[in-house]
Amino acid sequence: MLRIYAFPTPNNTKVMITAEEAGLRYQLSRVDLAKGEQRSPEHLRRHPLGKTPAIEHDELTLFESNAICRYLAGLGGSELYPEALAARAQVDQWAEFLSHHAGRWVLQFYWEEVIKRHFFRQPPDEAVLAEAQTMLEQQLPVLERQLEGQTFLANNRFSIADIIGYSQFEICPQTRIDLAGYPRIRQWVDAIKARPAVQRAQAALG
Ligand SMILES: N[C@@H](CCC(=O)N[C@@H](CS)C(=O)NCC(=O)O)C(=O)O
Structure with missing residues (x-):
């Protein structure tokens, strides 16, 4: 099960696009930055700086948008991040x-x-x-x-x-x-x- 924690800003857009382009099934949880939800104790367990995006996939928790894009591209077996x-x-x-x-x-x-x-x-x-x-x-x-x-x-x-x-x-x-x-x-x-x-x-x- 893949869950994406996001809010509409460029660093989040790239993660969402990668998930869609890779053909992944996911659930989206909105973390409302305007309301400070990024600083909740549960979100700080996903992202130590209290930022978005972050993802959870099975046992894995991951933050940093470019790292997430690389992971999701590989997860979908797509050519978005080639192996060669x-x-x-x-x-x-x-x-x-x-x-x-x-x-x-x-x-x-x-x-x-x-x-x-x-x-x-x-x-x-x-x-x-x-x-x-x-x-x-x-x-x-x-x-x-x-x-x-x-x-x-x-x-x-x-x-x-x-x-x-x-x-x-x-x-x-x-x-x-x-x-x-x-x-x-x-x-x-x-x-x-x-x-x-x-x-x-x-x-x-x-
Ligand atoms: N280098 C990080 C930057 C993450 C970041 O700065 N996220 C912003 C949104 S684009 C954020 O959550 N800001 C809320 C805050 O700092 O309170 C990444 O690429 O994921």
Whole structure:
């Protein structure tokens, strides 16, 4: 029995999409971050920092969204996280690039412009956004070039690297990030958004 503990934010979206793309049966338990449910004693047993996502599968409890995506991809026996070492390394490379570089700065905008405003009624820190903008201007061209002549980021096969990236970039319209100069990134996001499993995952998460 697989149970996913989640709330609608990018780190949770990627886990839900991976579960749906891998064809897994699961139960979703919403942990309402706005109500502080992440800090309940029972959730702290699943995630020592009191965050989402987390999963329970039989005897296993797991947190950290990228680790969960890798686990769920393998659980479904899918090609989302290929077994061949070189292909897997390519997926890891782009997953890390997104998590530590380009996608990280997208999420900085999300934090400043969406989360702070919505949950804490605070304005964005413009100095932080200026740094994020500078980093994106350096890093988005790398992603745009990688998508030249190929549909997906790694091995030109749909993988958790695309899912991780999608979960970050699909929120850009909620921020002032302008992707007008990056047509391949926009096309990549739109193509992933249209996948039936992605639509099911996002509808379930709300
Ligand atoms: N590195 C973690 C980050 C988890 C994280 O920051 N989760 C946020 C939602 S995206 C959260 O639960 N925040 C609630 C809190 O910190 O109280 C992952 O990828 O799973």
